Amino acid sequence: MIGSFAGRGIAEWQKVAEMYAAAGVDAMELNFCCPFIPEGLEKDEANAFIGIYFTQHPDKGAEVIRKLKETVNIPLFPKLGPDGTHFVEMVRVFKEAGADGVSLFANDRHLRIDIETGKPVNYGPCAGTSSHLKGATMKWVSEIAQGLGLPILGGRGVNHYEDVIEYLMAGASGVEMCAAAIVHGLKHVKVLLKGVETFMERKGYKSIDEIQGRALKQIYSSRQMMEDVKSLYAEVDLKKCIGCRRCPEVCAYEAIEILPKKVRAIKEKCSGCSLCSQVCPVAAIEMKERENDLDHFRALAWEHKELMPELFKK
Ligand SMILES: Cc1cc2nc3c(=O)[nH]c(=O)nc-3n(C[C@H](O)[C@H](O)[C@H](O)COP(=O)(O)O)c2cc1C
Ligand code: SF4
Ligand code: SF4
Structure with missing residues (x-):
C-alpha cells in the first residue's frame, strides 16, 4: 500500500x-x-x-x-x-x-x-x-x-x-x-x-x-545518441528488389538511383533517415552502420559541397 x-x-x-x-x-x-x-x-x-x-x-x-x-x-x-x-x-x-x-x-x-x-x-x-x-x-x-x-x-x-x-x-x-x-x-x-x-x-x-x-540495452539516452550511436546508410539487396520505385519517392536526398527494373542506394548521398526501408514492400533495404560519422556529414552536405570544400578534403 x-x-x-x-x-x-x-x-x-x-x-x-x-x-x-x-x-x-x-x-x-x-x-x-x-x-x-x-x-x-x-x-x-x-x-x-x-x-x-x-x-x-x-x-x-x-x-x-x-x-x-x-x-x-x-x-x-x-x-x-x-x-x-x-x-x-x-x-x-x-x-x-x-x-x-x-x-x-x-x-x-x-x-x-x-x-x-x-x-x-x-x-x-x-x-x-x-x-x-x-x-x-x-x-x-x-x-x-x-x-x-x-x-x-x-x-x-x-x-x-x-x-x-x-x-x-x-x-x-x-x-x-x-x-x-x-x-x-x-x-x-x-x-x-x-x-x-x-x-x-x-x-x-x-x-x-x-x-x-x-x-x-537498445534505448539510447539523448547524450549517447550524440556520442555513441553510429550513423546509418541504406543498402538495397538487388536480389529482393522488385523495382516498385516506392523508395525514390520518399528519399528527400535523391540518394536512390533508378536502374532498369531495380534501384540502388547511393551511399555518399544517403542521410540515413531510414524512410526508404520503412516503405519497401519486400524488405529489400537494410540500414547499415557507417564506418565514420564524417561520411554522414558529407552526405548531408552533398547537394552544396562546393560551399564546404574543407569537409570534402580527404
Ligand atoms: C480525475 C483525476 C484525478 C487525479 N487526482 C490526482 C491526485 O489527487 N493526486 C495525484 O498525484 N495525481 C492525480 N491525478 C493524476 C493521476 O494520478 C495520473 O498521474 C495521471 O492521470 C496520468 O495517469 P493515467 O493516464 O493513468 O490517468 C488525477 C488524475 C485524474 C484523471
Ligand atoms: S535512408 Fe533516407 S536518405 Fe538514405 S536512401 Fe533511404 S530515404 Fe534516402
Ligand atoms: S521500395 Fe524496395 S522493392 Fe521497391 S524499388 Fe525500393 S528497394 Fe526495390
Whole structure:
C-alpha cells in the first residue's frame, strides 16, 4: 500500500507522513506534481509551495524529502509533473536528498483543439486520459532507469496490459493507472493483471524481473545518441528488389538511383533517415552502420559541397 499526499508547508508534510506511517503504508508518494493550485493559495507565500512547484524547484523538493527522512522510516517516492527539462538531473537531486524512488508523471494541462469549433478540448488540470503522453513519459522512465538505477513507478496512459509491459520494459519497477481505473472501475486492474499473466505464459517469461528493463540495452539516452550511436546508410539487396520505385519517392536526398527494373542506394548521398526501408514492400533495404560519422556529414552536405570544400578534403 502506497500513501500518496501533498503538504502545504513542512509541518503539514510531516504531520500527514506520520499519520500514513501510523496507518502502516509500505511507501509514500510525495505529490510534487499537482498542476492545480486553488485560487488564492498562490497569494499566500507559505501555502503557495505545493504540487508542481516542487518539480519546478527541485531544491525545495529536496528540502521536503530531507525533512520527511528525519520524520519517518518509510520509502519515499516523489511524484513529478511533466514540467521540467532534464528529469535525470532533477531526480538526481531528489535521490541525493534521500528519495528511494520516483514516480512519473502526473497530468499537466495539455492542449488539444476541436477543429470544428476552434475550441480547446479537455484543457484543465486533470485533462482526461493521457494515452497520447505515454511515449514521452516512457522516454524519461528509460533515461532515469539508465542514468540513476533507482526504482521508478511509471504511469500516464496505462489502459491495457500492453502498456504495463511497455513501462516495465522501459525500466519501471511498478506501474500506475488512474483515468482507466476510473472509467472502467477497479475491476480493470484484474483485467490488466490477467493480460500480463497470459502474455508472460505465451512468451515464456518466468518472472517480472525478466521483463523489467528488457528494452534498455537498445534505448539510447539523448547524450549517447550524440556520442555513441553510429550513423546509418541504406543498402538495397538487388536480389529482393522488385523495382516498385516506392523508395525514390520518399528519399528527400535523391540518394536512390533508378536502374532498369531495380534501384540502388547511393551511399555518399544517403542521410540515413531510414524512410526508404520503412516503405519497401519486400524488405529489400537494410540500414547499415557507417564506418565514420564524417561520411554522414558529407552526405548531408552533398547537394552544396562546393560551399564546404574543407569537409570534402580527404
Ligand atoms: C480525475 C483525476 C484525478 C487525479 N487526482 C490526482 C491526485 O489527487 N493526486 C495525484 O498525484 N495525481 C492525480 N491525478 C493524476 C493521476 O494520478 C495520473 O498521474 C495521471 O492521470 C496520468 O495517469 P493515467 O493516464 O493513468 O490517468 C488525477 C488524475 C485524474 C484523471
Ligand atoms: S535512408 Fe533516407 S536518405 Fe538514405 S536512401 Fe533511404 S530515404 Fe534516402
Ligand atoms: S521500395 Fe524496395 S522493392 Fe521497391 S524499388 Fe525500393 S528497394 Fe526495390
